[in-house]
Amino acid sequence: MPHAAHENINVDPKLADLYKDLHSHPELGFQEHRTAEIVATRLTALGFDVTTGIGKTGVVGVLKNGPGPTALLRADMDALPVKEDTGLDYASTATATDQNGKTVPVAHACGHDLHTTCLLGAAQILSTDTASWSGTLLLVFQPAEELGAGSQAMVDDGLFDKIPKPDVVLGQHVAPLPAGKIAGHAGPSYAGSDSLRVRLVGKGAHGSMPENSVDPVVMAAETVLRLQTIISREVPSTAIAVLTVGSIHAGDAANVIPGEAELQLNIRSYDAAVRERILSSVDRIVRGEATTAGAPEEPTITEIERFPIVVNDPAALGKTLDAFADWLGEDNILDPGAGAGSEDVGILATSSGAQLSYWLLGGTDPSLFTTGDMTDPALRTVPSNHSPHYAPVIEPTLTIGVSALVTATRTWLPSA
Structure with missing residues (x-):
């Protein structure tokens, strides 16, 4: 046997x-x-x-x-x-x-x-x-x-x-x-996972003269808040997805408005269509906030890593x-x-x-x-x-x- x-x-x-x-x-x-x-x-x-x-x-x-x-x-x-x-x-x-x-x-x-x-x-x-x-x-x-x-x-x-x-x-x-x-x-x-790096370009200036700047810190803050609406308002309630902004960096001094800011974010999803919708929304929001802020350059979004x-x-x-x-x-x-x-x-x-x-x-x-x-x-x-x-x-x-x-x-x- x-x-x-x-x-x-x-x-x-x-x-x-x-x-x-x-x-x-x-x-x-x-x-x-x-x-x-x-x-x-x-x-x-x-x-x-x-x-x-x-x-x-x-x-x-x-x-x-x-x-x-x-x-x-x-x-x-x-x-x-x-x-x-x-x-x-x-x-x-x-x-x-x-x-x-x-x-x-x-x-x-x-x-x-x-x-x-x-x-x-x-x-x-x-x-x-x-x-x-x-x-x-x-x-x-x-x-x-x-x-x-x-x-x-x-x-x-x-x-x-x-x-x-x-x-x-x-x-x-x-x-x-x-x-x-x-x-x-x-x-x-x-989950499928997409990690992205977002570079937002502003215009630096002295902290005492914000009128001469396009502040990328404010641009980044608005972008982070708007990104949070993707899961709550754009993804179907029956779908499972997570969007996390895990890193924000801009500037090195308290009295200097920096020239750019960087965000790093991660997206987790279980459905290919949901994933594409989230990625498209990220692109729209990032570019829209940059336009609203009067950014002198287009923002860039680059892939850090991706898991299917x-x-x-x-x-x-x-x-x-x-x-x-x-x-x-x-x-x-x-x-x-x-x-x-x-x-x-x-x-x-x-x-x-x-x-x-x-x-x-x-x-x-x-x-x-x-x-x-x-x-x-x-x-x-x-x-x-x-x-x-x-x-x-x-x-x-x-x-x-x-x-x-x-x-x-x-x-x-x-x-x-």
């Missing part, structure tokens, strides 16, 4: 040491050279056909194992410009130069070190137990997820000319849920979560609803015509929770991704993360 997809999974205990090493040596997006070298070396030793340097620092391993479908498993590798404050004995003290030439602290505050370790652990099991699955396995270790650019960079660099197109894209993201829980939401699951809406195929996610329920029990499978966070994993699916099945992996000490579901009050207090205090508990998170990837692979690539 064949084994269930979740059976006979023996996770290498030495993976914890690998995880600690990666955690201690984080690298920013498109700078993941050390991590990529570790990944490529390990995949090569396991018998994968390895290609490096896709999308600058991306690594792909291909393992063909008889007839069957093709599954792509993805892990992101990059870290964040955050100063770690976890108190762990393997905490990061690294710094790096970011894309703007600034020296910044670097930490794996989003758990991509865990993602990379889990996928390498799954690779170890799947390459040595080939009787448990049949088909073609594609392991994609992606750079620069935090920049919203890594998946697209790999695709633009000919990823799917170098490897077969998959039938399904599988992946996971560690989250501040109890370790031992897995969560997934069908349909639009993670992530859409989980309902049938594909259901197939994966059913396998997880058989393994962990129905009570340990949650529906978190549509999340406001953003991801670029969906590009790998849409660019290849594959279904997407992407889930959240609980990574926080279960003893901190009471109900353990999506209503648990601890969800508002435990450190979350991107916090300087965030780091997943190694076990059982690592074992469950590896086992989830192996279980999902065997579910989609069943043995002949």
Whole structure:
């Protein structure tokens, strides 16, 4: 009798040491050279056909194992410009130069070190137990997820000319849920995100002579207030969207009216039509306020980063979560609803015509929770991704993360 997809999974205990090493040596997006070298070396030793340097620092391993479908498993590798404050004995003290030439602290505050370790652990099991699955396995270790650019960079660099197109894209993201829980939401699951930089040009003057100025501070203030009406008055009340002005900068002295002001804003949405409407409204409002103020130059709006809406195929996610329920029990499978966070994993699916099945992996000490579901009050207090205090508990998170990837692979690539 064949084994269930979740059976006979023996996770290498030495993976914890690998995880600690990666955690201690984080690298920013498109700078993941050390991590990529570790990944490529390990995949090569396991018998994968390895290609490096896709999308600058991306690594792909291909393992063909008889007839069957093709599954792509993805892990992101990059870290964040955050100063770690976890108190762990393997905490990061690294710094790096970011894309703007600034020296910044670097930490794996989003758990991509865990993602990379889990996928390498799954690779170890799947390459040595080939009787448990049949088909073609594609392991994609992606750079620069935090920049919203890594998946697209790999695709633009000919990823799917170098490897077969998959039938399904599988992946996971560690989250501040109890370790031992897995969560997934069908349909639009993670928000599309657009970050913009707005430059408003005025005319500088001495603070005692405002009549000689076109004040960009006032222009910026009016723009910020008017932007707030987009969600409340232009987006349908049934749609979910957020517009945040996260940064305003103008001038450096109290008695000087500056020549320009800069706003940075972020838009989150779950529907392509709503997104386009918001972007169009931002453009109209920014240009309208500049005209009203008598600005001597047109304002500029430039994209900082963009994440597409992530859409989980309902049938594909259901197939994966059913396998997880058989393994962990129905009570340990949650529906978190549509999340406001953003991801670029969906590009790998849409660019290849594959279904997407992407889930959240609980990574926080279960003893901190009471109900353990999506209503648990601890969800508002435990450190979350991107916090300087965030780091997943190694076990059982690592074992469950590896086992989830192996279980999902065997579910989609069943043995002949």
